Each structure stands twice: as C-alpha cells, then as structure tokens.
Amino acid sequence: MFDLDTLVRPNIRAMKPYSSARDEFQGEAQVMLDANENSLGSAGPERFNRYPDPLQRAVKAELAQLKRVQPAQIFLGNGSDEAIDLLVRLTCVPGQDRILILPPTYGMYEVAANLNDVGIERLPLTADFHLAPETVAAVVASEAKLVFMCSPNNPTGNLLHAEAIEQILRGFRGLVVVDEAYADFAAAPSWTTRLAEFPNLVVLQTFSKAWGLAGLRLGMAFAAPEVISYLNKIKPPYNVSAATQQHALQALQDAPHFEQMRRALLEGRDWLAQQLPTLPIVETVFASDANFLLVRFRPDATVLYHYLLDQGIVVRNRTTQPGCAGTLRLTVGTPAENEQLLQALREFAG
Helix, strand or coil, rough: CCCHHHHHHHHHHHHCCCHHHHHCCCCCCCCCCCCCCCCCCCCCCCCCCCCCCCCCCCHHHHHHHHHHHCCCHHEEEEEHHHHHHHHHHHHHCCCCCCCEEEECCCHHHHHHHHHCCCCECCCCCCCCCCCCHHHHHHHHHCCCEEEEEECCCCCCCCCCCHHHHHHHHCCCCCCCEEECHHHHHHCCCCCCCCCCCCCCCEEECCCCCCCCCHCCCCEEEEHHHHHHHHHHHHHHCCCCCCHHHHHHHHHHHHHHHHHHHHHHHHHHHHHHHHHHHHHHCCECCCCCCCCEEEEECCHHHHHHHHHHHHHCCCCEEECCCCCCCCCEEECCCHHHHHHHHHHHHHHHHC
C-alpha cells in the first residue's frame, strides 16, 4: 500500500514552512507596507516592485481548465528541474535513500540525486528503448523512493508502453514520476487523466517545448493534492516571478497559436523522418513522439557532429549515452532550418 507520509522524510513532515508576506496577506490594499518592497516603483519600464503570488493562483486556474484537473493538483516551478529536485529532497534522506532511473534518459534526474547525496539505481531500457517485463518486475521490487520515467523519452523520443507504466504504478511503493515534457507531440493521452486512480503518480510537463517558452523557465507537476501540498511546503516562497506568471497567462489565452506551432513541428518531424533514411550515412531513424529525432549515423557520428558545427548547425551528440552509440539528436527546426540540415548531411555524405 502507498503511504505518502511514510515516504516523506521525517524532518520535512515535522518542519514548519516559511511564511511569506504574501502568504499572510492576499489581495489588494491601498497601502502595502508589509513586505519591505520598494513602494516607489521599479527601475526599468515595467512595474515589478511587488512580490508575485507565491502560489500562482491565476495561472493554476487557467491550467486547471486546460488540463481538466483541480488547482490543488498543480505545482508550478522554475522549470521542471525544480520539481525534480524538490521531489528528491522531499523523499530521500541524503546518504541513505536512492532513486531509480531507466537509461538512456534525461540527465537531470541523476544530477538532482548527486546534488542531494542520494543513491542511483539504474535499470536500462531495451535495445529499442522500452521496458522489458523483467525490468518492470525489478522496478516494482525496488526499495527506491522514486522512479523517474521519461515518456516520450529523452533522448530517444519514444513513448514508454502504457501497460508497463501502469504495472509499476500498481506495484511500486514509492512515487512514480512520469516526465511528459514532450507529451504535446504524442498521440497518447496524458497520464494526468489517471491521477485519480494513482495516489503515487506525479506527472511533469513544461512550457519549454510545444508552448515555445523555454526562456520563461516554467515547469508543471501534477499529482494528488497531498503531494502538491508537500512541494509547496518546501519550495522557495517566490519561486515563479511575476513576469513569468504574466507571460504564462497570455500564452494560455493564445491556444490557437500554440496549436498552429504544434502542428507545424509535427509536420517538420514527419518530413525529416521521411527524408533522412534516403541518405547513405543514416543507419537508423528511431520512431519519435517528440519534437526531435534520434538518428544513428555511419561511420562516425562524432565526426559528423563536428562537421555540422563547422557549417553553423548545432545538434546534440548522444553517442556516449547507454544504448545510443553512433547517434545524434536532431531537434525539429523551421522548414528552412530542416532543409539546411538535410543539405549539410547530403554534402557530408558526398
């Protein structure tokens, strides 16, 4: 049985959270002299002299409608990386507990564990980047406090099989974190639709990819209200700036532009996936549910990587990642950028 309170570190269960001025007073007043802000205004053209809403209520209200969840099921942070770090700190006693990852996968899970002096259990994906039955069984049997599952996976681009994730959700005793940074590019439903079934489920999403707001650094975590309450307890008091909240609200009210960009990126991904296999230097184009393609090149992907750099084209060299020998990760660009990439690959192939 999943029991959140026994999973959370004892010192965090007992701690008293910091109470900010904006926690103690919410709303508007004629004279605000409680937070030691600069009452004269701000340097620069915009007014940001007041602290932001520490719980981002307006953004969460919009998101709740879009995602069909309750505001109490939403955590907002400085990118998804903040949620990753807080989840590790929430549950793992330094020098004692561990997390579980499924390489090849997003590198920040390991960074967060190392930063917090937390052990790492690694169970590799299969050669085609899926969860083998024996791996699922090993995850369920693990004593790790958290398992991170990136789906669609980074750097491979594929969705993990839903049946395998569900087995883990039903059997694993810790928190199951499904990182959906690229979910807007996938045809499968989000795991946010299953939150009511699984009290141990945490779903991560981001404004950095399909929304095109990487510069804002705004990430989302969706979970049971009890989990969100703990994250709010340990986060910095004003972790999301007023400017970020304002821009996020404007983006959420511009859904048609979001959908237009999403469809254009999917068209670009499909075009690249059709064109790349025609090149003699391409060995494998892995199926993708994201806004990038993992491609295995011959004879030497690292030489090709440096050639592309010389042409002013930056891609990601993934050759050192488990199971990714000889691969480069190619982000879908504009139609002109995709053409430029393909032309450079043709010239390299001779």
